[in-house]
Amino acid sequence: MGLHRAILGDCIDADKTIDLNSVDLIYLDPPFFTQKIQQQKNREGTKHFSFHDLWANDSEYADYLVQRLLRLKPLLKDTGSIFFHCDKTASHIARLLLDSVFGEENFCSEIIWYFKRWSNSKKGLLSAHQTIFFYSKSRDFKFNKIMQEYSASTNVDQIMQKRARDSKGKSVYARSEDGKILNGGAKKGVPLSDVWEIPFLNPKAKERVGYPTQKPVLLLNRIIELVTDEDDLVLDPFCGSGTTLVAAKQLKRRAIGYTSEDAVNLTNERLANPVVTTSTLMENGRESYNQHSKEAREILNGIDYTPVHRNSGIDALLKHEIDGRPVFLRIQKQGETTLDSLVSLKRSTKTKGECIRILIKTSADSVDLSEYLEGVYIIPSTSCLLHDFLSTGDRQKQDTSSQKPSKTPADLKSP
Amino acid sequence: MGLHRAILGDCIDADKTIDLNSVDLIYLDPPFFTQKIQQQKNREGTKHFSFHDLWANDSEYADYLVQRLLRLKPLLKDTGSIFFHCDKTASHIARLLLDSVFGEENFCSEIIWYFKRWSNSKKGLLSAHQTIFFYSKSRDFKFNKIMQEYSASTNVDQIMQKRARDSKGKSVYARSEDGKILNGGAKKGVPLSDVWEIPFLNPKAKERVGYPTQKPVLLLNRIIELVTDEDDLVLDPFCGSGTTLVAAKQLKRRAIGYTSEDAVNLTNERLANPVVTTSTLMENGRESYNQHSKEAREILNGIDYTPVHRNSGIDALLKHEIDGRPVFLRIQKQGETTLDSLVSLKRSTKTKGECIRILIKTSADSVDLSEYLEGVYIIPSTSCLLHDFLSTGDRQKQDTSSQKPSKTPADLKSP
DNA sequence: ACGGGAACTGAATCGGAAC
DNA sequence: AGTTCCGATTCAGTTCCCG
Secondary structure: OOOEEEEEOOHHHHHHOOOOOOEEEEEEOOOOOOOEEEEEEOOOOOOEEEEEEOOOOHHHHHHHHHHHHHHHHHHEEEEEEEEEEEOOOOHHHHHHHHHHHHOHHHEEEEEEEEOOOOOOOOOOOEOOEEEEEEEEOOOOOOOOOOEEOOOOOOOHHHHHEOEEEOOOOOEEEOEOOOOOEOEOOOOOOEEOEOEEEOOOOOOOOOOOOOOOOOOOHHHHHHHHHHHOOOOOEEEEOOOOOOHHHHHHHHOOOEEEEEEOHHHHHHHHHHHHOOOOOOOHHHHHHHHHHHHHOHHHHHHOOOOOEEEOOOOOOOOEEEOOOEOOEOEEEEEOOOOOOHHHHHHHHHHHHHHHOOOEEEEEEOOOOOOOOHHHOOOEEEEEOHHHHHHHHHHOOOHHHHHHHOOOOOOOOOOOOOO | OOOEEEEEOOHHHHHHOOOOOOEEEEEEOOOOOOOEEEEEEOOOOOOEEEEEEOOOOHHHHHHHHHHHHHHHHHHEEEEEEEEEEEOOOOHHHHHHHHHHHHOHHHEEEEEEEEOOOOOOOOOOOEOOEEEEEEEEOOOOOOOOOOEEOOOOOOOHHHHHEOEEEOOOOOEEEOEOOOOOEOEOOOOOOEEOEOEEEOOOOOOOOOOOOOOOOOOOHHHHHHHHHHHOOOOOEEEEOOOOOOHHHHHHHHOOOEEEEEEOHHHHHHHHHHHHOHHHHHHHHHHHHHHHHHHHHHHHHHHOOOOOEEEOOOOOOOOEEEOOOEOOEOEEEEEOOOOOOHHHHHHHHHHHHHHHOOOEEEEEEOOOOOOOOHHHOOOEEEEEOHHHHHHHHHHOOOHHHHHHHOOOOOOOOOOOEOO
């Protein structure tokens, strides 16, 4: 037998295959009580997967679950844990069952997995999270502390700075003899919280295999790393297309999963040829995007606009249209000439059809741009105007020349 | 009676005071079943607030809640909603009760309020969320759609795409005759999801009051705005120190809250006592001041200056002198006319002798200021220029009139 | 009033075409 | 050759409509 096995059948019979007290982690992703038949096709349209999530009432559903939970519990080691995946539809039912089977005192966490999602036309709030209940078998459970980076708002200096006591015993920052603040060495981060942002398996992800309700490998990775070590045994009683097994293999844990007939083959194929979506958003962090638009936010303070990401030439799309045409805006970047900025804006808006282009000029270079100005309006930033004002000797001359109504947006260039 | 009342007593008697079918929103923040006495002192240590959260067992707790829920429900209008705040300790109990009282079909959302928190050394995951169950009284509930920004990974084209039908009647993206995707104009954003990040320690209401388990005003603001309009009636049956009433007042909703003897005075002071009100105002003031100095930093980005505090007329003193004269600068504040701002700057610089005065104009009012301009230069802010640009119809005319070197700081007035 | 099925929504994401 | 950015695909989607 391999170290990663997808078994055809119902997990209620798991004790026929798996030894008592041998499992380190059970991750369950049972039907959510959606009262629907969940189904999906693979990309090629060659295979069709489905499972029934239809029940007479909640107690039938609860019965089904509790019978399996009772059979699964003895398989867990005393240091083992169980992670139960559900959503708001039946989370309260699951909580009650888990409390009764594993004991309230072994309830560790209510993990919130949340994600950004494409929206729909629902009245009310867009659902964007699912719940994972984390119970241990005993208080002496295995737990690997995972540290995360400090939030962006945390002051880096504060993280690094060492504390000491001054002559009066007050806590202050430690300083070297020459008065410089000392750094306390490597920062270890903040402990992982029970709220996890992990991208939803997006429509284009290669990781998708066509099994309905497929979970991202990244989610399983985190769970497995949290409560198991290498060579530990993971059990997924509702393993569907085998995501848990794929994650376990990647992380060098042994794993067993129970699934339906068609999905057994799918799982074995996945194990032989695993595909994991590495999220660029996760890797770079949301902050890297936000940073990009920080300058825009500052300059456009008070203007209604949509920030534009992932487009090197456009920083914002104004909510206010002009004559039915969208208004694109770019802010000249530091170290970029006005001309470069202008060209970049024009390139990016080339395919956008009829539109208005505005460049916010932030540097005071005085190159003649007249031949490039077609179709672009230039508005100077305040600091640009101020710079000009301060550096120009002949203020007297300007003063007289600028006697026109102040509402005229001056220094504006056009087609 | 006032529009915002803190009533001493148990909300079980709310029907003695409040009319049936009169309430638009009930927000409840009952004890969380922590099995502790929750207590806290105010900053000065002069007052001590506490409430008991000790119960014989869950059914005593459930009984307590359900009795009150049953009495509260008839007070709600048919278009009304109830938001039940709890945490993982008893969320499943609350769900069951709410389902039975308000009906599963009226369950709208499980809202996750999460926050960054300082770590503790507990084994396991750091708890960083609480749950708010949102139920409506009927399917025809009042709901104000709140939009949020698009994800950083959404591209412009996506934001602008229009829908149409293809030859088979299927819904697809609209295309022009030459196959290009058509713009539908900027859209409004993404609907608010059920996962809310709101800082736990809100500087506004923080610790000032000393009431345990106090909630941030920001959280209440969002809830109130989501399901009520101005003049609607908000009821908080466990209003503690009155955060809900404060938020309701701020948003011009009427509000009633039930609380304990010590807290009733606290709440009424917060609402009615001019001292307390002033302190709230002060905080608002401080915040808008911070806001403002932030704006100054942004506008003066790249300019060398010394910020000026404690002077209502001057925001900055530039490090760059002109002809040996100091340069004072003021940024027009929100809600202040250009004229007021001008006068304020002049008053504050009257005693400063020979100097240069610059006013950064941020609003687009077009009053003729010529007779007040003596000794002051006016430079428009970028957003002001942009506003002008967007609202001015005759862009063509300006275009031709502005054919002069861009380095000229235009729209500048002088002595 | 329901249950069920058909029609429709709309943005998040990344692959791969285009530059 | 690298980088940018277009657009296809998806819905533990929802709404609507009909019998």
